[in-house]
Amino acid sequence: EAAVTQSPRNKVTVTGGNVTLSCRQTNSHNYMYWYRQDTGHGLRLIHYSYGAGNLQIGDVPDGYKATRTTQEDFFLLLELASPSQTSLYFCASTPNTGQLYFGEGSKLTVL
Amino acid sequence: GQQVQQSPASLVLQEGENAELQCNFSTSLNSMQWFYQRPGGSLVSLFYNPSGTKHSGRLTSTTVIKERRSSLHISSSQTTDSGTYLCALEDVGDNSKLIWGLGTSLVVNP
Numbered sequence A: 001e002a003a004v005t006q007s008p009r010n011k012v013t014v015t016g017g018n019v020t021l022s023c024r025q026t027n028s029h030n031y032m033y034w035y036r037q038d039t040g041h042g043l044r045l046i047h048y049s050y051g052a053g054n055l056q057i058g059d060v061p062d063g064y065k066a067t068r069t070t071q072e073d074f075f076l077l078l079e080l081a082s083p084s085q086t087s088l089y090f091c092a093s094t095p096n097t098g099q100l101y102f103g104e105g106s107k108l109t110v111l
Numbered sequence B: 001g002q003q004v005q006q007s008p009a010s011l012v013l014q015e016g017e018n019a020e021l022q023c024n025f026s027t028s029l030n031s032m033q034w035f036y037q038r039p040g041g042s043l044v045s046l047f048y049n050p051s052g053t054k055h056s057g058r059l060t061s062t063t064v065i066k067e068r069r070s071s072l073h074i075s076s077s078q079t080t081d082s083g084t085y086l087c088a089l090e091d092v093g094d095n096s097k098l099i100w101g102l103g104t105s106l107v108v109n110p
Helices: none
Strands: A004-007 A012-015 A019-025 A031-038 A043-048 A066-070 A071-077 A087-094 A106-110 B004-007 B010-014 B019-025 B029-037 B041-050 B051-058 B059-066 B069-074 B081-091 B099-100 B104-109
Touching: A004 A087, A019 A031, A019 A087, A019 A106, A019 B041, A031 B019, A031 B104, A043 A066, A043 A071, A043 B081, A071 A087, B004 B081, B010 B019, B010 B029, B019 B029, B019 B081, B019 B104, B029 B069, B041 B051, B041 B059, B041 B069, B069 B081
Parallel strands: A012 A106, B010 B104
Antiparallel strands: A004 A019, A019 A071, A031 A043, A031 A087, A066 A071, A087 A106, B004 B019, B019 B069, B029 B041, B029 B081, B051 B059, B059 B069, B081 B099, B081 B104
């Protein structure tokens, strides 16, 4: 069973604060994704990557940076957090295309 | 407009009843995936189903590409089936990203 681990699981910050969400997968999957989930909008893709050093722009990238430092690690960065970024964030991975494996989610609240 | 439509948006069952969840799509696809999301929790893949019918316990997924629909059948529902069911399709034009439906919220009462 593929393992995707996110941290932190819960984070509260203030407007303008810096936040880094971390994701690690231990199955040598090529693709990794960052999504946000909001009521009424479903899952929306922020950024994704198909390997170390690679970054692809998703559907809602504004206000977010991401970096894939290794095959295992994918980070989502909010450098000037805003209340509109309050959301539930999910990381996911897949070998190439096909079945997607999700982390447990990171709940972010921006006050 | 929304390329993936799920119905119904919500459903309430008595334990033991069956459920049929639908996913209709307006674009060509490589495959359809069904996920289950625990209340307030993560997503778990139920089926990765390019076409045809797949079974897993009390769950059956059927995807008919030419009719642009996929269904998830839950038989003999249990309270632990409560949660949200999401479908997502892999677009034939860009298989690196999934196109998601908004989900069906299922409540199974004892």
